[in-house]
Amino acid sequence: MSDLMNFGYEGKAAVITGSSKGIGRETAEQMVKLGAKVMLVARGETALKEAADELSQYGEVAYIAQDITEAGAGETIVEAVIKAFGRLDILVNNAGSSFAENFEDVELSDWEQDIDLKVMSAVKMSKAALPHLKKQGGAVLNLTAVMGKTPQPNSLPTTVSRSAGLALTKAMSKDLGKYNLRVNAVCIGLIRSDQIEKRWQKQAPDLSWEEFSARSGEKIPLGRIGNTAEAANVITFLCSDLASYVSGTAVNIDGGSGHAW
Numbered sequence: 001m002s003d004l005m006n007f008g009y010e011g012k013a014a015v016i017t018g019s020s021k022g023i024g025r026e027t028a029e030q031m032v033k034l035g036a037k038v039m040l041v042a043r044g045e046t047a048l049k050e051a052a053d054e055l056s057q058y059g060e061v062a063y064i065a066q067d068i069t070e071a072g073a074g075e076t077i078v079e080a081v082i083k084a085f086g087r088l089d090i091l092v093n094n095a096g097s098s099f100a101e102n103f104e105d106v107e108l109s110d111w112e113q114d115i116d117l118k119v120m121s122a123v124k125m126s127k128a129a130l131p132h133l134k135k136q137g138g139a140v141l142n143l144t145a146v147m148g149k150t151p152q153p154n155s156l157p158t159t160v161s162r163s164a165g166l167a168l169t170k171a172m173s174k175d176l177g178k179y180n181l182r183v184n185a186v187c188i189g190l191i192r193s194d195q196i197e198k199r200w201q202k203q204a205p206d207l208s209w210e211e212f213s214a215r216s217g218e219k220i221p222l223g224r225i226g227n228t229a230e231a232a233n234v235i236t237f238l239c240s241d242l243a244s245y246v247s248g249t250a251v252n253i254d255g256g257s258g259h260a261w
């Protein structure tokens with residue numbers, strides 16, 4: 001590979017939460033193929049092991065089954081990374097869920113769970129990773145949703161958690177730039193993964209995927225739902241040396257929609 005396109009992943013170590021499937025798994029695959037050592041994190045051991053077995057054909061992969069909302073999860077995960085790889089350069093806060101309802105229908109406990117998973121887990125992971133990231137510099141990438149920029153009706157609590165993720169990204173980038181630590185976000189619109197396939201089965205089980213994608217794409221300028229590689233491509237770029245002067249930004253991966261539905 002010419003210097004012009006050197007992603008700089010060789011010899012680096014990354015941790016990606018929620019990486020047994022979907023966008024997280026695809027990102028892990030790209031980073032491993034480019035030479036990074038990657039720690040996969042999710043709750044279910046079976047899916048994790050399966051993903052790790054598949055990805056290990058391309059390079060060095062380890063995994064830890066851990067619910068990131070549990071007390072001490074950040075420290076446990078980072079300890080596992082250091083034990084496995086001896087360093088940490090890249091943190092991708094990817095694990096998340098969609099919880100989008102009308103304000104009147106959201107219980108206080110739903111608010112707490114959503115903010116805990118999508119905001120506080122990113123904070124706790126970043127805090128635990130920071131002493132290691134500071135050593136040589138690196139990248140933090142927060143997955144958010146385009147709805148965090150443009151909250152729609154019936155979009156709570158997720159739009160609030162996602163807006164908080166954007167503020168966290170911007171503020172962290174300003175505080176941590178002095179360590180050559182870049183902090184960016186991506187704002188996902190609609191990407192085919194388990195959560196979108198479940199929506200397809202619930203809303204339109206009689207449609208083929210192509211029909212459902214085209215129908216969902218009526219309000220998307222590019223006319224379709226994206227795929228996980230299209231999301232991972234941007235994440236992999238933002239965490240790479242090719243983006244060495246990019247920090248504090250939030251890139252939409254949404255086919256141009258500006259909102260999810």
Ligand SMILES: NC(=O)C1=CN([C@@H]2O[C@H](COP(=O)(O)OP(=O)(O)OC[C@H]3O[C@@H](n4cnc5c(N)ncnc54)[C@H](O)[C@@H]3O)[C@@H](O)[C@H]2O)C=CC1
Binds near residue numbers: 018021022095
């Ligand atoms: N697919 C889409 O259209 C959109 C996705 N997003 C967000 O992008 C990120 C990746 O999305 P997808 O790949 O679609 O998600 P997905 O639902 O396919 O996978 C999410 C991953 O997070 C893990 N996870 C969830 N809660 C966890 C917890 N407490 N502890 C550890 N792991 C946990 C799951 O096990 C899974 O591996 C998520 O944060 C998602 O909410 C945002 C907007 C739209």
Ligand SMILES: CC(=O)C(C)=O
Binds near residue numbers: 098099145158162
């Ligand atoms: C789908 C999702 O995770 C959102 C909208 O935050």
